[in-house]
Amino acid sequence: xxxxxxxxxxxxxxxIKVEEIAKVWGADAPSYKKGLQLWEKSVPxxxxxxxxxxxxxxxxxxxxxxxxxxxxxxxxxxxxxxxxAVKPSGTVVAEALGATPECxxxxxxFACKAGTxxxxxxxxxxxxxxxxxxxxxGADTSQGAPGDALEYSASAGAAAFVLGAENLVAxxxxxxxxxxxxxxxxxxxxEFYPQHGSRFTGEPAYFKHIYGCANxxxxxxxxxxxDFNYVVFHQPNGKFPMxxxxxxxxxxEQIEPGWLTPRLGNxxxxxxxxxxxxxxxxxxxxxxxLVVSYGSGAGSDGFIFxxxxxxxxxxxxxxxxxWYLDENKVYLDYGxxxxxxxxIRKND
Amino acid sequence: xxxxAVIGIGMNKWGELWDKSLRDIFTEAALKAIxxxxxxxxxxxxxxxxxxxxxxxxxxxxxxxxxxxxxxPIPATRIESACCSGGAAxxxxxxxxxxxxxxxxxxxxxxxxxxxxxxGATFALATxxxxxxxxxxxxxFPGLYAMMARAHMERYGxxxxxxxxxxxxxxxxxxxxxxxxxxxxTTVEGVINSxxxxxxxxxxxxxxxxxxxxxxxxxxxxxxxxxxNHPAVxxxxxxxxxxxxxxxxxxxxxxxxxxxxxxxxALKMAGKRLSDIDLCEVHDCFTIAEIIVLESLGFFExxxxxxxxxxxxxxxxxxxxxxxxxxxKSKGHPVGATGIAQIYEIVNQLRGGAGERQVKGAKVxxxxxxxxxxxxxxxxxxxxx
Amino acid sequence: MFPARYWREIPQRYRLEANxxxxxxxxxxxxxxxxxKCGGRxxxxxxxxxxxxxxxxxxxxxxxxxxxxxxxxxxxxxxLDDGAKIMAQLVDVNLEDIKTGDxxxxxxxxxxxxxxxxxxxxxxxxxxxx
Numbered sequence: 018x019x020x021x022x023x024x025x026x027x028x029x030x031x032x033i034k035v036e037e038i039a040k041v042w043g044a045d046a047p048s049y050k051k052g053l054q055l056w057e058k059s060v061p062x063x064x065x066x067x068x069x070x071x072x073x074x075x076x077x078x079x080x081x082x083x084x085x086x087x088x089x090x091x092x093x094x095x096x097x098x099x100x101x102a103v104k105p106s107g108t109v110v111a112e113a114l115g116a117t118p119e120c121x122x123x124x125x126x127f128a129c130k131a132g133t134x135x136x137x138x139x140x141x142x143x144x145x146x147x148x149x150x151x152x153x154x155g156a157d158t159s160q161g162a163p164g165d166a167l168e169y170s171a172s173a174g175a176a177a178f179v180l181g182a183e184n185l186v187a188x189x190x191x192x193x194x195x196x197x198x199x200x201x202x203x204x205x206x207x208e209f210y211p212q213h214g215s216r217f218t219g220e221p222a223y224f225k226h227i228y229g230c231a232n233x234x235x236x237x238x239x240x241x242x243x244d245f246n247y248v249v250f251h252q253p254n255g256k257f258p259m260x261x262x263x264x265x266x267x268x269x270e271q272i273e274p275g276w277l278t279p280r281l282g283n284x285x286x287x288x289x290x291x292x293x294x295x296x297x298x299x300x301x302x303x304x305x306x307l308v309v310s311y312g313s314g315a316g317s318d319g320f321i322f323x324x325x326x327x328x329x330x331x332x333x334x335x336x337x338x339x340w341y342l343d344e345n346k347v348y349l350d351y352g353x354x355x356x357x358x359x360x361i362r363k364n365d
Numbered sequence: 366x367x368x369x370a371v372i373g374i375g376m377n378k379w380g381e382l383w384d385k386s387l388r389d390i391f392t393e394a395a396l397k398a399i400x401x402x403x404x405x406x407x408x409x410x411x412x413x414x415x416x417x418x419x420x421x422x423x424x425x426x427x428x429x430x431x432x433x434x435x436x437x438p439i440p441a442t443r444i445e446s447a448c449c450s451g452g453a454a455x456x457x458x459x460x461x462x463x464x465x466x467x468x469x470x471x472x473x474x475x476x477x478x479x480x481x482x483x484x485g486a487t488f489a490l491a492t493x494x495x496x497x498x499x500x501x502x503x504x505x506f507p508g509l510y511a512m513m514a515r516a517h518m519e520r521y522g523x524x525x526x527x528x529x530x531x532x533x534x535x536x537x538x539x540x541x542x543x544x545x546x547x548x549x550x551t552t553v554e555g556v557i558n559s560x561x562x563x564x565x566x567x568x569x570x571x572x573x574x575x576x577x578x579x580x581x582x583x584x585x586x587x588x589x590x591x592x593x594n595h596p597a598v599x600x601x602x603x604x605x606x607x608x609x610x611x612x613x614x615x616x617x618x619x620x621x622x623x624x625x626x627x628x629x630x631a632l633k634m635a636g637k638r639l640s641d642i643d644l645c646e647v648h649d650c651f652t653i654a655e656i657i658v659l660e661s662l663g664f665f666e667x668x669x670x671x672x673x674x675x676x677x678x679x680x681x682x683x684x685x686x687x688x689x690x691x692x693x694k695s696k697g698h699p700v701g702a703t704g705i706a707q708i709y710e711i712v713n714q715l716r717g718g719a720g721e722r723q724v725k726g727a728k729v730x731x732x733x734x735x736x737x738x739x740x741x742x743x744x745x746x747x748x749x750x
Numbered sequence: 751m752f753p754a755r756y757w758r759e760i761p762q763r764y765r766l767e768a769n770x771x772x773x774x775x776x777x778x779x780x781x782x783x784x785x786x787k788c789g790g791r792x793x794x795x796x797x798x799x800x801x802x803x804x805x806x807x808x809x810x811x812x813x814x815x816x817x818x819x820x821x822x823x824x825x826x827x828x829x830l831d832d833g834a835k836i837m838a839q840l841v842d843v844n845l846e847d848i849k850t851g852d853x854x855x856x857x858x859x860x861x862x863x864x865x866x867x868x869x870x871x872x873x874x875x876x877x878x879x880x
Binding site for chain 2: 755759779780786805806807808809810811812813814815816817820823825826827835836837838839850861862871873875
Binding site for chain 3: 030062063064065066068069072073076100101109112113115344345347356359
């Protein structure tokens with residue numbers, strides 16, 4: 018049986034409110050907040066990026082796993098904001114964790130599902146007997162184009178998982194993936210901001226793949242919504258995951274612990290992975306969690322995790338995800354936010 | 366070891382010297398020293414310069430400057446020790462004469478800092494700190510001294526106003542120095558209200574970026590009668606010491622150990638006590654530096670130099686006049702030249718030639734020149750012959 | 751930013767690798783070949799502790815190039831729990847709230863980036879212990 022040996026998240030402390038963004042672009046804040054079910058998002062400081070956040074999340078995961086970084090055989094980071102276009106984020110993180118040189122890596126990209134693909138491949142290495150432990154990380158500091166709807170939600174965060182076959186915190190009972198070629202959201206090489214197909218990103222993209230994956234994994238494993246204690250969806254805004262979950266037959270109570278977007282924003286490749294860490298933080302032994310990610314382009318990865326007794330030993334060894342989310346927040350004005358996010362044109 | 370005297374001094378007006386290149390600036394000051402000394406040749410020369418390579422893309426100053434001074438083929442050496450390159454050049458010249466190797470030796474210093482722009486100058490100056498463990502993290506020189514200032518203020522109660530008094534005094538002195546870069550007075554309010562550079566140090570706590578040069582001529586003491594009849598001045602003490610390059614690895618952030626050691630060595634060699642010193646030029650790259658140097662040399666007890674400055678004890682006419690030239694603050698700080706300009710001032714004073722800045726009856730003078738955040742220090746003591 | 755100079759210090763910048771004099775316990779960061787305290791030449795490899803207290807600091811308001819986006823920023827010297835003292839930026843803290851004596855711990859951050867096309871340089875910074 019393979020699964021999660023350790024998990025950890027990292028969220029920067031800076032925030033910006035929907036009102037602050039709407040003010041600059043002359044938009045109606047209340048209707049954005051209502052329409053997106055989101056009121057503020059995290060903002061990375063100028064010295065934070067996918068690599069730096071991944072290192073901190075990974076260190077948390079290693080503490081919970083109770084292993085040394087040198088025991089990792091692979092470090093995979095999924096992101097759509099890898100700091101280099103060519104040179105892996107994975108090597109920097111592996112080096113920082115002390116996993117090198119007997120470690121492998123390559124960066125993953127699949128919009129917001131790059132992290133869950135990284136986790137899946139890390140688990141596959143364990144199942145194949147290639148190594149004892151592998152790390153799968155979802156992290157992003159994605160950009161939203163100024164004035165665009167996505168600017169209200171594009172945020173920053175990271176979640177890391179040590180996968181293995183011993184001392185599990187959560188056993189992985191099933192995996193599944195549902196994928197098509199659907200151009201709902203993309204960014205061409207050398208473009209700074211992504212583009213998207215507006216309402217096309219809804220039914221034919223997000224919902225189709227979420228339902229396809231959720232139904233597919235439940236069919237494959239012979240489960241139904243009431244068999245789960247919790248469910249975590251990819252959450253580009255507050256509204257979509259609630260709508261999807263309720264439509265699939267899940268309850269609000271099952272969705273809420275992992276439903277962070279209203280005050281976190283969309284951390285892209287970090288989205289469902291961070292939601293999973295927040296859920297694990299409140300799970301009891303025996304709880305079953307369904308995770309359904311979504312990445313534009315498009316595809317959804319599914320996991321069924323069953324939490325073990327070991328959660329009681331490791332849950333509190335590291336700060337909980339909601340501590341990063343809710344404590345020590347600093348609110349920015351739009352000017353500082355634009356400066357932090359490198360949106361201001363300068364001589365260089 | 367022979368006794369060595371200083372028989373000639375020269376310095377140009379310091380500032381932003383757009384029309385003059387590095388070789389022009391040095392040659393002018395060197396010729397002034399040669400003429401002042403009345404020497405018809407020199408046997409060797411030492412040039413203090415921190416970073417001509419970074420500032421103007423020129424190394425090999427030994428060849429350049431002996432060539433432009435018309436002195437080829439004499440031996441010439443460029444000496445580097447960050448901001449005490451000048452003091453180190455002076456000591457090398459002293460040893461050259463004292464050892465009997467050469468007779469008439471020029472010790473000069475020059476820095477041409479304005480060609481490269483503010484960012485470039487900051488970068489070049491930062492090479493005096495630990496590149497990988499200080500500068501890498503974004504610290505600047507004002508930042509390093511600001512950290513020392515904070516530690517000193519927290520330990521001893523040194524106040525913001527007391528630091529400002531250092532700048533006020535040095536500008537008061539510099540306003541009487543026709544060669545100073547900033548010969549104007551300032552006030553405590555003026556210092557405190559100038560733009561903040563690195564808390565708690567403001568712009569007026571910091572010495573400036575300057576183009577300038579200075580030079581002195583040394584000869585064996587028993588040859589001074591062959592030269593012009595200024596009173597000659599003998600070098601009676603020379604001390605040199607180093608400390609850690611990084612501030613974080615110092616034993617005490619509020620003290621400059623290398624300065625204490627170099628000062629003690631110079632006094633021992635000179636056979637003098639601190640109370641014999643009539644005036645001292647110190648390395649006030651930042652106002653706090655003057656305070657800590659005075660305590661490290663022993664002029665004041667630990668924690669007492671700031672209040673003493675505020676009380677006027679280091680003014681011209683005070684208990685121990687410090688930086689009668691205006692110091693680095695008002696005179697300017699063309700890095701490699703500073704140590705030599707300190708000698709210029711001491712010799713000038715000991716000859717009785719300092720006009721409005723004259724310390725009455727000055728017989729013995731000291732100069733303390735320091736590199737980086739205190740990682741290297743030279744102290745020299747001179748006495749009128 | 752020169753790749754070789756950056757890469758050479760990675761064990762220190764990423765993992766706080768130091769060495770400790772076997773004779774007198776002096777901690778060398780970066781690792782030393784000879785102990786400046788006792789002259790010893792034998793060392794054991796160690797990793798620095800990642801928590802400590804702030805000895806002194808300043809706030810840089812006139813930055814060197816490459817740090818303009820972060821200005822104003824705080825930088826200070828922290829004495830770590832093992833006695834080693836290191837200099838690094840203090841981040842995720844309101845500048846007015848910084849006090850010497852406060853406890854800080856190390857986080858991995860991007861320290862410099864070489865323009866638009868040069869390498870990214872990572873390392874340690876201090877974050878208040880909360």
